[in-house]
Structures are given as C-alpha cells and as structure tokens.
Amino acid sequence: MKSYNIDSNGFYGEFGGRYIPNEMQACVEELADIYQPIINSPQFQQEFHTLLRDYVGRPSPLYLARNLSQRYGCKIYLKREDLNHTGAHKINNALGQILIAQKMGKKRIIAETGAGQHGVAVATVCALMGMKCEIFMGATDIERQEINVKKMRMLGATVRAVTEGNQTLTEACDAAIKEWCEHPHDTYYLIGSAVGPHPYPDIVARLQSIISAEIKEQLAAHEGRDYPDKLVACVGGGSNAVGTIYHYIDDERVEIILAEAAGKGIGSGQTAASLSVGKQGIIHGFKTLTLQDEQGNPMEAYSISAGLDYPGIGPLLAHISSQGRSQVVAITDTEAIEGGFRLTLQEGIIPAIESAHALAALEHLTFRPDEVVVVTISGRGDKDMSTYLQFM
Ligand SMILES: *Cc1c(COP(=O)(O)O)cnc(C)c1O
Numbered sequence: 476m477k478s479y480n481i482d483s484n485g486f487y488g489e490f491g492g493r494y495i496p497n498e499m500q501a502c503v504e505e506l507a508d509i510y511q512p513i514i515n516s517p518q519f520q521q522e523f524h525t526l527l528r529d530y531v532g533r534p535s536p537l538y539l540a541r542n543l544s545q546r547y548g549c550k551i552y553l554k555r556e557d558l559n560h561t562g563a564h565k566i567n568n569a570l571g572q573i574l575i576a577q578k579m580g581k582k583r584i585i586a587e588t589g590a591g592q593h594g595v596a597v598a599t600v601c602a603l604m605g606m607k608c609e610i611f612m613g614a615t616d617i618e619r620q621e622i623n624v625k626k627m628r629m630l631g632a633t634v635r636a637v638t639e640g641n642q643t644l645t646e647a648c649d650a651a652i653k654e655w656c657e658h659p660h661d662t663y664y665l666i667g668s669a670v671g672p673h674p675y676p677d678i679v680a681r682l683q684s685i686i687s688a689e690i691k692e693q694l695a696a697h698e699g700r701d702y703p704d705k706l707v708a709c710v711g712g713g714s715n716a717v718g719t720i721y722h723y724i725d726d727e728r729v730e731i732i733l734a735e736a737a738g739k740g741i742g743s744g745q746t747a748a749s750l751s752v753g754k755q756g757i758i759h760g761f762k763t764l765t766l767q768d769e770q771g772n773p774m775e776a777y778s779i780s781a782g783l784d785y786p787g788i789g790p791l792l793a794h795i796s797s798q799g800r801s802q803v804v805a806i807t808d809t810e811a812i813e814g815g816f817r818l819t820l821q822e823g824i825i826p827a828i829e830s831a832h833a834l835a836a837l838e839h840l841t842f843r844p845d846e847v848v849v850v851t852i853s854g855r856g857d858k859d860m861s862t863y864l865q866f867m
Contacts, residue, residue: 479724479795485673488797491790493672495760498656502664505579507674513578514571514681526570527685530603531560533567535686537693537849542821549842552703554690554851556715557826561599563854564683564715569596569665571682573604576663583607583658586665587651589616589644590781591623592858593667598632608632611651613642620781622858641775644785648759668712669789672760676717676790683718690849691722698847705840707732708851709832710750711782713789715853724795730802733792734836736778737805747776748805749788750796758787764797779808779862780828782854810835812866815856827854828862 479487485507486492495503513519527533535555543551556564576584584606588594594610601608610627614636617624627634637650655664669679695701702723708716710733723729738746746752746766753764758773766774766786776786795801806814811828814835819825826834830853842848856863 479791479798479800481677481791485677487790487794489755490763490793491673491676491761493760494757494762495672496656499652502655502659503672503674509579510575510674510678513575514678519574519578523571523574527567531566531570532558533685534689534693535559537690537697539697540822543818543837546821547837547842547848548844549846549848551837552694552697552847552849553822553824554686554719554849556686557824557830557852557855561596562857563592563596563827564686564718565593565596565667566599567685567718568667568679568682568714569593569600572663572665572678573600573606575678576606576665577604579663581663582661583609584663584665585609585611585651585654586667587611587644587647588667589613589647589784591616591620591627592782592854594632594634595623595626595630596667597665598627598630601632602630609654610634611637611647611654613637613644613647615642616644616647668714668785669717669791670712670759670761670787676761679714680717680721680791683714684721686715686718686851687720687722690719694847694849702726702729703849704728704846705730705732705848707734707833707836707848709734709783709829709853710788710792711736711747711785711829712787713792715851717789717791719849719851724800731795731800732802732804732836732840733796734804734806734832735788736780736783736811736832737807738777738779740807741805744774745777746805747778747783747785749776749786750792750803751805753788761790763787763790763793779811780832780859782827782829783832804836804839806832806835810838812863814838815863816866824852825856825863826852827856828859829853
C-alpha cells in the first residue's frame, strides 16, 4: 500500500522540510524533539479532549443535509466546525498548541495573523490559560479587520502592528519569527495552519485530526461503515482539509477533493490557487507549491475570502495532490458566493466564505445515488456578512 506519511526529516515526498536561518534552528529543534512525546502522553490527551468537549463543544455534529442531498442525488453530510466556540476549526489547533507550550514551560505566546481569525483563536486560548499573548499583524490588515483586532484586545492580547513591506500576512509571519529568535527560552510561536518549518505541519495535522477521527465514529453510527466515498474541504494553508482527511489518507476507497480559491480565475493573476498554478518554491520555512510570476518571483495571493488568501499550501496537501491522491477544484469568488447562498437558502446555515468554496466544489463533481459524501464546513459566516450583503 502507498503511504503519504511524513519522513523523519519532515518531508512529505519532496515537500516540507525545514528552510530557516541558523538563529531559528535551536527553537525549532527543541520543539521537534518534544512534540510527539507530549502529544502522545495520556495527560496531554486527557486535558486536550476534555477541553475539546467542554470548552469547544466537540464532537461537532455530522449533519445529513437533506436538501443538498436531493440536489446532488446522493447523501451529503456536513461536518459542522462552524458550531465550535469562536466559530471555526482554528480553535482545535490553538488549544492543542497552547497545551504543548505549557508542557514546555513557556510563559508567553506569539502568533501571526492575517484576517485576524487565528489571532482571535490564540487570544481566546491565552485568556483561558492565563498566558501572555502578543499577536503580530500587518498595519494594513489591522485597518481592514477592525472587529477582530477589537476582539483580540478585549481578550487581553497585545496586537503589534507590522509596518514593513505590504504590511500584511507575510510581513507579520516574518516579524513573529524574528521575535521568537530573540526570545527562544520563554516564548512559544503558535502557527495557525498546517504550514511552516517541520515539525509545525505535523503538529497542526495531528491536532486537527480530531475532525476525521469524529467523522469515522459518526459515519459508523449513521451509515454502518466508517468511511465516506468522497471528502470535500476548502484549502488555504490546509489545516481544516488535513484534519478532515487525516485518518483516510492511506484509504484509497475514499476520494479526496480539495477546493482552493481561484479568486478572479486561475489565469487572472488574481488568485490563491497554488495547487493549480503554483511552482516549487520556499515560503515561511518550508518547500511547497507557491504562487510565482514568470521570472519566479513570489506573487501575492488574492481571494474574496481572507482565510484562503495565502500564496502557498501545506506540504502534505502539495504532496498528495502531486501524487494524484486528491482532486483539486479551483473555485472562483463568484462560485463561492453562490455556494454560500445555496447553503443558506437550502439548509439555513450561513457558512464562512472559505467553507463556501468547498460547497461550490460539489457543482463540479458527479455522484452515484448510493454515494456518501462529507463536506467540512470550516467556519460560520457571521464575519463575512458585509461581503455577502454586497451580492444580495
Ligand atoms: C482560516 C480559515 C480557513 C483556511 O485555513 P486552513 O488552514 O486552510 O483550514 C478556512 N476556513 C475558515 C472558516 C477559516 O477561518
């Protein structure tokens, strides 16, 4: 059987690894040595799962969407990460990593954020654990994401404005990494998606794998078999998708469909479709597919949804899609908005515009009547109301 697992150097096939400056090696190695023993310890598992249940509200429901099922002529289940505390899957990862930081004896958490969703999740778990929290955010994003900045401050975090370059996510990542290198002993860097230098992609994958662990149990109860025919998820950096597929990666009975953001179209230059049009490159400390111009210079990503607006992709997803294990569907802004309205009107669920990309992917697929399909709804759409309203 083919395996898509990570190797001991943190590579998934040719993607992943660790491409970082020397000053950072010690911090990352300390984490690489200790993350598996911590995550596998009964004490960590017990604390993590108790908080997932009582604080996050897990397990999130697996809901048989009857109206959508009728439309597509098969059984469509929705994995409801939108019902988690703080409204998306990001809290699973933030909670797991802060427990790791505590076990490592760290006193202070730093993180980067673009749209502010990860920043809010981190500020939330820092308030819960009574830990000091500093969020690095581009000055441009601070202006664009006022509510999330206010939430982070209300939760007791310090939001540090980054004024280099374009003053957005990439510069915020660089600033957070620099801060970590300068304070390696007391500080933990809490990454927001299945990206970054090894071991971060594997840490985030293991923490988010709760999503597919629950899907297995819930499908067994609903359908009498613990696997679906198709899994569908949207991809920014890839954490909700990796969580959705984790326990099925080596199970070839399960088709994997990844919905990435085409933005205005994959050939338009205004896109975030790194699986469809990206080339091999290095970004934020790992090798993956990145958006580049004809000369190979890094290009900015564009998508209507801030959470998918990332110029790379997690290494596991780059690997499985290059191996043909997953099917990639690039969804335009317009298709995503239509997908969001469809779910709202047919099921009474307003999804995040990120998640609406996964729903739009259903329009590109064909189904047999006996097929069981699981679509992950990564988050709720409250944060996106002003964007949706522009299309009403
Ligand atoms: C951040 C976010 C995403 C994209 O991140 P992944 O790491 O690719 O999952 C998707 N959906 C929602 C609701 C988000 O907040």
